[in-house]
Amino acid sequence: MARYAKALGHPVRIFVMDLLSKQSCCYSGDxxxxxxxxxxxxxxxxxxxKEAGLIQGEIEAPRIKYCINKDNWAEAQKLFKDF
Amino acid sequence: MARYAKALGHPVRIFVMDLLSKQSCCYSGDxxxxxxxxxxxxxxxxxxxKEAGLIQGEIEAPRIKYCINKDNWAEAQKLFKDF
DNA sequence: ATTTTTGTTCGTAGTTTTACGAACAGTATG
DNA sequence: CATACTGTTCGTAAAACTACGAACAAAAAT
Structure with missing residues (x-):
């Protein structure tokens, strides 16, 4: 729980997660x-x-496609909700 | 949003918020x-x-009673939910 | 009035986070 | 093959975080 919160504790990372929640996937270049x-x-x-488990990367040469890790994201949301 | 998440990004602070969510108020001694x-x-x-706005303290001499800041907590939960 | 209780502030130390540019690695393109 | 594109890793530096004990402040109790 603290791990998820910590991973979200920076504006850039919030920005990334926000973008991913809207369009499911993106590339670093975006x-x-x-x-x-x-x-x-x-x-x-x-x-x-990635280390917090909130996203995952998939190679799509020469780029990398990043997506939300839905399982862990769902878990994080549940933890926050049940709080 | 990142501010709330950052404030929750430590086990001790999670523990405190968890306790407060269960019993609404507590003292430092607890x-x-x-x-x-x-x-x-x-x-x-x-x-x-306190600086993140998640709790507030009220002097109840010689102790201090800490409570959840309900408005901000509700806002934080909404932010996480709508994410 | 002195002591006790409760909690904050200060000084300090070690660790972690944040950020950058340079160098590197892997794949695609000319 | 050489070059361009995409992104990671490395080295570095400044700032912030985490934790502790000692000193301090304010009010209550003796």
């Missing part, structure tokens, strides 16, 4: 266009979301 | 009894929750 941060920084945030 | 941390550390966590 995000770098809209966010004023270096691609290496974005990569770190995506890594954190 | 928490120090149950948590293996120094009272100064707890005080810092409570301060963070």
């Amino acid at each position: 995000l770098t266009d809209e966010l004023p941060i270096a691609k290496s920084t974005l990569s770190q945030h995506l890594k954190e979301l | 928490l120090t009894d149950e948590l293996p941390i120094a009272k100064s550390t707890l005080s810092q966590h409570l301060k963070e929750l």
